Amino acid sequence: MIGVSVLGATGSVGCNTLDVLSRHPDRYRVISLAAHRNHVLLAEQCLRWQPLRVALTDPQAAATLRQTLAAAHCDTEVLEGESALEALAADSEAPVVMAAISGAAGLRSTLAAAQAGKRLLLANKESVVMAGPLLLAAVRSGGGVLIPIDSEHNAIFQCLPPDWRAGERPAGVRRLLLTASGGPFLDWPAAALAGATREQACAHPRWNMGPKISVDSASLMNKGLELIEAAVLFAMPVDAIQVVVHPQSIVHSLVEYVDGSTLAQLGSPDMRTPIAQALAWPARIAAGVEFLDLIQAARLDFRKPDPVRFPALRLAEAAARSGGLAPCWLNAADEVAVRAFLDKQLNFGDIPAVIEAVMDNFAGGMVEDLQSVMAADGQARHHARIALQRYVSGRLRTSA
Ligand code: NDP
Secondary structure (H helix, E strand, O other), X not given: OEEEEEEOOOOHHHHHHHHHHHOOOOOEEEEEEEEOOOHHHHHHHHHHHOOOEEEEOOHHHHHHXXXXXXXXXXXXXXXXXXXXXXXXXXXXXXXXXXXXXXOHHHHHHHHHHHHOOOEEEEOOHHHHHHHHHHHHHHHHHHOOEEEEOOHHHHHHHHOOOOOXXXXXXXOXXXXXXXXXXXXXXXXXXXXXXXXXXXXXXXXXXXXXXOHHHHHHHHHOHHHHHHHHHHHHHOOOOHHHEEEEEOOOOOEEEEEEEOOOOEEEEEXXXXXXXXXXXXXXXXXXXXXXXXXXXXXXXXXXXOEOOOOOOOHHHHHHHHHHXXXXXXXXXXXXXXXXXXXXXXXXXXXXXXXXXXXXXXHOOOOOOOOOOHHHHHHHHHHXXXXXXXXXXXXXXXXXXXXX
């Protein structure tokens, strides 16, 4: 039995992970689960999985969970606070860690899992974007492996030789082609995009995901963050990574080799495939997904992304080229802007403008240690709040 810790258990990736694990009770044991404050779903998961310990970062939610579990005679230990996430990530009883907390909140626990030498199933792309060099160094010193869960990076991983490890430039690779569904606004005119609602932005045509990544998919910032993630994980220059819009979301990404071969990974748009692949690698296990019917799919379309309607991609490319702490700033600015959009304080069309205003203040800096990253994250959030305020009160002009 292989012990698994699922961080972000109540989210979209977390629930998909538990779904895959439920199909293999003879192979995996859930050791620990963690979330932020959803004690209701976490209580259900505790009763179903009987993990040794769970964590909620919100102490009040943790107290409620303790009461619920005591009343149900469930003796799962309930930890609380940020440091509990790191303790679960490093727990020796779980050699496999799914890092599926959303946003910068997932950074410390992801690093802790890497340092502890885990098989790190990396959904939390933000930790690569914010602190790529630290994460890769932690994986190396911990002696574990990092397997990307983002469907595009997992597809690339599947198209590389089996001895490839995170942070190495794969031999013989000329380019990576990252596919993008284009999101719910693929064919919307710019004028309509400006006033898109939260509900419209979160109604992704192919993938069922949490709210933050859904909004990022709608703005194409998700693809921008993925471009940075690919550049770091596969040690490829930005110019050797092409984003290709592929509305059917069947080809999850491609690797072009110097001999003219292009390898792709195809499958239904269902996160359980990359999750199962990463859990079992190099073996294969059933994931419960619908198998691909190419006759029914009939056609696969590919086109260029539109940089005018989707300026977020351009901003991310610029941050990737700047390197250092620029992607960390970009990530923080995007988190603040998307939160404001989800809270109905900011128009969808203004998200890139707020991010651009933040990036205008970026004065350089390298990823040296966790402190430098957290300081940069704080500075960028500070500028984002100022930009947001100015924007909301109508004084910032959109340059997007
Ligand atoms: P969700 O919003 O659905 O879930 C987020 C999870 O993280 C929840 O369990 C939430 O707990 C937990 N969480 C949020 N903030 C904190 C915090 N401060 N401390 C502890 N736990 C926290 O997100 P997704 O599952 O969609 O995405 C998770 C990650 O995976 C993201 O990095 C995303 O980019 C990436 N990803 C997601 C994909 C998808 O299909 N959804 C595809 C590829 C990558 P609670 O419920 O209590 O708030």
